[in-house]
Amino acid sequence: MKLASKPCPWYAKAKASTRKRQAEWLKRRAVEAYFQQHYDAFDQTIAAFNVPPPPSAKRRLDSLLQEFYLRPNADLESELHDRRHNHDLTECPSCGNPLIPDTLDHFLPKEDWPEYAIFANNLVPQCRACAPIKGRRYFCTTHQRAMFLHPMYSAALASVQFKINVSLQAGRPNFEIKFSAAKTTAHADIVRIEQHLRELKVLGRMLEFCVRHWSHWRQKVKTQGIDIEALFRLEIGTDSANEYGRDWATAFKKGVLRDAEALAALNAKPPLHPAPVEELIELNIC
Numbered sequence: 001m002k003l004a005s006k007p008c009p010w011y012a013k014a015k016a017s018t019r020k021r022q023a024e025w026l027k028r029r030a031v032e033a034y035f036q037q038h039y040d041a042f043d044q045t046i047a048a049f050n051v052p053p054p055p056s057a058k059r060r061l062d063s064l065l066q067e068f069y070l071r072p073n074a075d076l077e078s079e080l081h082d083r084r085h086n087h088d089l090t091e092c093p094s095c096g097n098p099l100i101p102d103t104l105d106h107f108l109p110k111e112d113w114p115e116y117a118i119f120a121n122n123l124v125p126q127c128r129a130c131a132p133i134k135g136r137r138y139f140c141t142t143h144q145r146a147m148f149l150h151p152m153y154s155a156a157l158a159s160v161q162f163k164i165n166v167s168l169q170a171g172r173p174n175f176e177i178k179f180s181a182a183k184t185t186a187h188a189d190i191v192r193i194e195q196h197l198r199e200l201k202v203l204g205r206m207l208e209f210c211v212r213h214w215s216h217w218r219q220k221v222k223t224q225g226i227d228i229e230a231l232f233r234l235e236i237g238t239d240s241a242n243e244y245g246r247d248w249a250t251a252f253k254k255g256v257l258r259d260a261e262a263l264a265a266l267n268a269k270p271p272l273h274p275a276p277v278e279e280l281i282e283l284n285i286c
């Protein structure tokens with residue numbers, strides 16, 4: 001995920017809108033200067049994470065500004081579609097959920113800072129589970145810092161990995177979840193990563209994920225006779241030396257493979273009772 005070039009190309013596309021009300025307003029020199037000033041300050045605003053961003057001077061125009069995002073013209077819609085779908089992410093950059101992100105988060109919420117409603121670097125692909133949890137929250141007044149890390153601005157967040165220890169307790173799977181960051185990560189960033197993961201409820205969501213995935217794979221073994229060990233080893237490939245994974249699914253598979261008892265329980269094949277072959281009739285729907 002790369003930062004957009006400067007000046008943000010989306011503004012020019014919005015300005016070229018054929019929707020009269022939108023285009024005329026954006027073309028005003030004072031409006032353009034206001035936007036540019038805020039776009040120029042965006043990197044600084046994100047970097048100054050322990051200072052609340054100044055309240056927007058355009059809050060009273062928030063519905064008009066949000067309209068550029070909610071009802072974009074065709075050119076801008078194409079940019080938003082690309083940002084939302086045409087990326088190479090295979091997990092959520094905010095939480096590590098192993099789903100291809102297909103929604104966009106306004107890192108600075110568009111309701112409170114509507115000037116960034118169509119600023120490319122404020123729009124981050126995110127999973128649909130993170131979106132309602134993050135919502136409109138941004139600044140934590142208890143700790144006097146931003147609650148979240150911006151995935152496009154934080155190398156520290158990109159270094160986060162997950163480890164899941166799987167074991168059997170009284171015949172049932174138990175999951176112990178751990179998080180890591182690069183050893184070179186500054187203490188201030190560690191504190192921020194921990195808050196980011198806490199605010200997005202990642203621990204609880206990962207536990208739910210593990211329970212669901214255990215059932216999912218158990219069902220696959222029972223109904224399709226899949227060999228979990230062979231499949232998981234194939235998917236993990238040469239990365240097996242590292243106990244941590246970049247996403248939850250990789251961490252889950254590594255955790256299962258590390259515990260022989262859990263692996264045997266997940267991989268236990270039921271006795272084979274071939275289903276009787278049912279006679280079928282072909283349908284014609286041409």
Ligand SMILES: [Zn+2]
Nearest residue numbers: 092095127130
């Ligand atoms: Zn997420």
